[in-house]
Each structure stands twice: as structure tokens, then as C-alpha cells.
Amino acid sequence: MMLNANLWWHDVDVVRRPPLEGDTDADIVIVGAGYTGLWTAYYLRKLDPTRNVLVVEAGHAGWGASGRNGGWCSAELPVGIGTLASKYGRSQALAMRQAGREAVNEIGRVIAEEDIECGWRKDGTIWLARNEPQRARLMAKLAEEREYDIGEGPTPVDPADLAVPGLLAAAHTPHCAALHPAKLAVGLAGAAVRHGVRIVEETRALEVRPGMVLTDRGQITARVVVQATEAYSGLLPGQIRRVLPLTSRVIATEPIPDALWRHIGWPGRATMSDQSLMFPYLQRTSDNRLVIGGRSIGYRYGAVPRTNHRDDERAWEVLEREIPTMFPALADIPISHRWSGVLGVHRDWQPRVTYDLATGLASAGGYVGDGVALSNLAGRTLAALITGTDSPANRLCWVGPPGRRWEPEPLPYLAIQAITALTALVDTRESRTGGSTGLAARLMGIAGK
Structure with missing residues (x-):
């Protein structure tokens, strides 16, 4: 018996990667090695293998929500499709529904292609x-x-x-699969590294701003900064009321x-x-x-x-x-x-993907517990936006500026x-x-x- 312990990590050999060693630079730096950060890094290198992609993680890959959830990979959306239709129109609501379903299948495809053993079973x-x-x-x-x-x-x-x-x-x-979330995170991190992504762990981001991420182990300069911290965003200055x-x-x-x-x-x-x-x-x-x-x-x-x-x-x-x-x-x-x-x-209970071409700042999150599948869609969307790749995902209704903040x-x-x-x-x-x-x-x- 291991009460008050996380089932998902009890039989997983955690791959420990070294921390950042002083100041460095990259084309794209991603803060957070959970699903959102890892999927974004993975697809960035798939779309453009010339990009220097660096992922910064305070713990180890999958340490946060990505390795602690209930193991659902569901096409469910945090808000009802009727609510989406009333706000964005029927066609946009249907497009978002279809994209969610495709995300589940895409995760299954990548798991097979990258030979990730994570107990995947799509029985709905x-x-x-x-x-x-x-x-x-x-x-x-x-x-x-x-x-x-x-x-x-x-x-x-x-x-x-x-x-x-x-x-x-x-x-x-x-439109749902059961899986072992920690094994997916570990396998996805390994796949990203095989495709040329660099991951540094035990490196805590202290500040995120255009062109720079300040960490406790050095400063990273980058043209694009992706904040993939989701529920942990409030630990960064100025983010306390965003998520x-x-x-x-x-x-x-x-x-x-x-x-x-x-x-x-x-x-x-x-x-x-x-x-x-x-x-x-x-x-x-x-x-x-x-x-x-x-x-x-x-x-x-x-x-x-x-x-x-x-x-x-x-x-x-x-x-x-x-x-x-x-x-x-x-x-x-x-x-x-x-x-x-x-x-x-988020304040409106809707997930969101943001990318500001002028500042190079990007983010995704607010999944309200549906992030196993939606993080894949977010990662593909961010990778397409950052590389300038035309994709239907870029035109989904959740792509836009940051939403209203929570009250004090x-x-x-x-x-x-x-x-x-x-x-x-x-x-x-x-x-x-x-x-x-x-x-x-x-x-x-x-x-x-």
C-alpha cells in the first residue's frame, strides 16, 4: 500500500535531465515540460527541423498536471457546444468539436509512430x-x-x-481513450528529444517577458517565448489572476x-x-x-x-x-x-491559444481538466502559428488574445x-x-x- 502517493509514477523510471548551465539563447524557448510544452516542441521540430527549441522545466517532464490526472484522453470541451455556437457561431462550434475529436486520434497516431507505451486504449x-x-x-x-x-x-x-x-x-x-498519463509524458519527452528538442530540468522560470526568460540558473534569450505553465502560471510575476x-x-x-x-x-x-x-x-x-x-x-x-x-x-x-x-x-x-x-x-471557463507576432509571446491553457487531448491541439496550433504554417487549427475560435483576468x-x-x-x-x-x-x-x- 502506498497511500498518499501518485499511482502513475510508482512504476515509471523518471529520466532526469541536467539543468540549465548559465545564460544561453534559442530560437524558441518553452516554459513548462507538461503536455502543452512537449507537444508544442515536438510539432515545432516536425514542421521546421532547423528551429532551435529549448524547453525549461522546474521539476521533471510531466511532473505537474500532465502526470497527475485521471488518465482520460477525451474529445470533450470545457464548455458546451451550444455555448460555443451562441458565442462564435455554429460553424466555429462544429469546427472546434471536430478538432477535439481529431486530437484524440492524433495522439493515438503519434503514440504508435513514436512507439510510446502508455496503456493507450480507445474504448470511448x-x-x-x-x-x-x-x-x-x-x-x-x-x-x-x-x-x-x-x-x-x-x-x-x-x-x-x-x-x-x-x-x-x-x-x-x-471519442475518448484511457491511458497512463505519466508514461505518455515520459514517452513524449523522449520523442521530442529524439527530434532535436533540448529539455533542461530543475530550472525554475522566474520571469517571462518578450525575448527573454529569466531562470534561477541563467537567462535565456529567444525570439519566441511560449508560456506552457497552465495552472502554475500564477507562480510567475504578473500572472497571478490570469489562470x-x-x-x-x-x-x-x-x-x-x-x-x-x-x-x-x-x-x-x-x-x-x-x-x-x-x-x-x-x-x-x-x-x-x-x-x-x-x-x-x-x-x-x-x-x-x-x-x-x-x-x-x-x-x-x-x-x-x-x-x-x-x-x-x-x-x-x-x-x-x-x-x-x-x-x-480562465475567467470565462474557455481554453485559449495566444500568439503575438509582434512580441513573440505565446501561451495556451485553461483546459478545465480536458487538457490531455486539448494540449495536443494547442501544441499543433502554436507550432503552426509560430512557424507561419497555414493550418485549419489557426482559425479555430479559441485562438486569440488573452481573456479577461480573474478579480482580486x-x-x-x-x-x-x-x-x-x-x-x-x-x-x-x-x-x-x-x-x-x-x-x-x-x-x-x-x-x-
Whole structure:
């Protein structure tokens, strides 16, 4: 048992790369060796092998959210497609949906091409409705899917096929893969290096400005500076209110016998979630563990990203209680690992890619937990913008200037605490009584769903 430890790193040999050794220069410097930074570096060298690309990482490649998430590679977008259509138009919303789906397939293609072993399995996602309000939300979601259909939409699943107590409805969408996130990060870093990218680790960026990144080990001069720090952006001067870091907690069980998996009817390695407001996200790992995350939101006053905080203990206990509620047959399976990670949220809850040709400053992030797939799309988009390559990705609605910043404290802290408390209250009432509340709809409106 390794409680309060991250499952994903327990069986991975971390490749340690040397830090920066004094001042240097590059054509392009990328701050952050998570998925966004690594995908951007990878595609930059693929598009133009003559570019000198340097990635700077405070820890090691994949140390942050890229190696701490629930292992979903999903085409889901943080905001509903109807919200995108009302803001940018139907064609732009459909283009963004198609790009998200293509990102999932592109990751699978690169994994195969670069021979990255990361437990990739694209079996889609099962959406569950466990009470009447959840069924209403699932039906509304399916109706929206039909309204903005671009093919390969969700299909119904017979609730009797799954041993989930009280399950009223379910549907399957094919646009998601389960994977081992840390192995993807390690493999992607290795692929980037093979293609000529230089990565320096244990090198903390202290300041980012046009043409320069100041680190604790020297200054880097570059024509283009890419900030790929996502939820950790607030650690840089002047960035504290640009991206709000929220904490999500995750737990994993010991390996589960095949007979139990067959008993509960889990289809392959499809991921799962229900339609509660504070929904859980689940996956079956390649070594037959159940990984479950979500069911809470953590936020530390002052927008400081924090993992393994004292509040995690209560959130982990909520997740542990969730397992027998969803799958009684798994009630006695021991928990082996518990950890947490941070995700980045913009003020409008929409992810964004920015590139200023005049200053050479670029960034991407605000994925609200959907960054495994969206970071690939962001990396391809940034690489195309920086190299001047014409690409449909350059014209997607998320490409543009930085958005509005969050308000000063204590307003974000109070807002997150209130939303968290209210969503928990709504979910509890719905699960106990099966009754819906108007508050649920208003909270989903705040989140852009």
C-alpha cells in the first residue's frame, strides 16, 4: 500500500535531465515540460527541423498536471457546444468539436509512430444517469449532441448491462481513450528529444517577458517565448489572476480480478462518469485497477497551486465512499494510492491559444481538466502559428488574445467556496430524493455547460 502517493509514477523510471548551465539563447524557448510544452516542441521540430527549441522545466517532464490526472484522453470541451455556437457561431462550434475529436486520434497516431507505451486504449466513454435529474441532464446532452451532429455521435447503453444500483439511463460516446498519463509524458519527452528538442530540468522560470526568460540558473534569450505553465502560471510575476488553479483529487484501487470486472459489466477499458454536477471520472487501468477522481473542487486562497493539502484527506474519503455506491461488488477492494493535481481555469471557463507576432509571446491553457487531448491541439496550433504554417487549427475560435483576468482576492476564493458548497448540496439532495432544483441549472450555466 502506498497511500498518499501518485499511482502513475510508482512504476515509471523518471529520466532526469541536467539543468540549465548559465545564460544561453534559442530560437524558441518553452516554459513548462507538461503536455502543452512537449507537444508544442515536438510539432515545432516536425514542421521546421532547423528551429532551435529549448524547453525549461522546474521539476521533471510531466511532473505537474500532465502526470497527475485521471488518465482520460477525451474529445470533450470545457464548455458546451451550444455555448460555443451562441458565442462564435455554429460553424466555429462544429469546427472546434471536430478538432477535439481529431486530437484524440492524433495522439493515438503519434503514440504508435513514436512507439510510446502508455496503456493507450480507445474504448470511448460511458455516461451514466443515476437519478431522475441526472437522466434529464443526460437527455438534454444527447439532444444537443443530435443538434450539433457531425457523425459518430453517442449511442444508448442498456442500463441492465451495468451493475450500477438504480441506473436509469446510459449512453456511449467513442471519442475518448484511457491511458497512463505519466508514461505518455515520459514517452513524449523522449520523442521530442529524439527530434532535436533540448529539455533542461530543475530550472525554475522566474520571469517571462518578450525575448527573454529569466531562470534561477541563467537567462535565456529567444525570439519566441511560449508560456506552457497552465495552472502554475500564477507562480510567475504578473500572472497571478490570469489562470485560476483548482485542485482535483484521485484515488486508485489494488488490481481487481477479471471476474469482478465481468460481474459489473465494465465494457473493455471505456472511461465512465455520471451526470452529477460534481461528477466522478473513472477508468480501468491496463493492470486492472479502478481509478476514480473528481467529486470535489479545491482552491487555495491567493491562487497558489497546491497538491497533497490537508483538505485532500476529506475529498479522498468522499471518493472512497463513492466506489461501493456505484459498484457494490467492489466494496472490499483496498485503496492503494491517493493523490491530487491542479487544473487551470480562465475567467470565462474557455481554453485559449495566444500568439503575438509582434512580441513573440505565446501561451495556451485553461483546459478545465480536458487538457490531455486539448494540449495536443494547442501544441499543433502554436507550432503552426509560430512557424507561419497555414493550418485549419489557426482559425479555430479559441485562438486569440488573452481573456479577461480573474478579480482580486477574496472574490475568487469566496466564489469557488460558494459554488463548491452549492454543487455538493444539489448533488446530495438529488441522490437522496431524486428531486431536481432550479439551482442545478443555474450552476451549470455559470460553468458554461
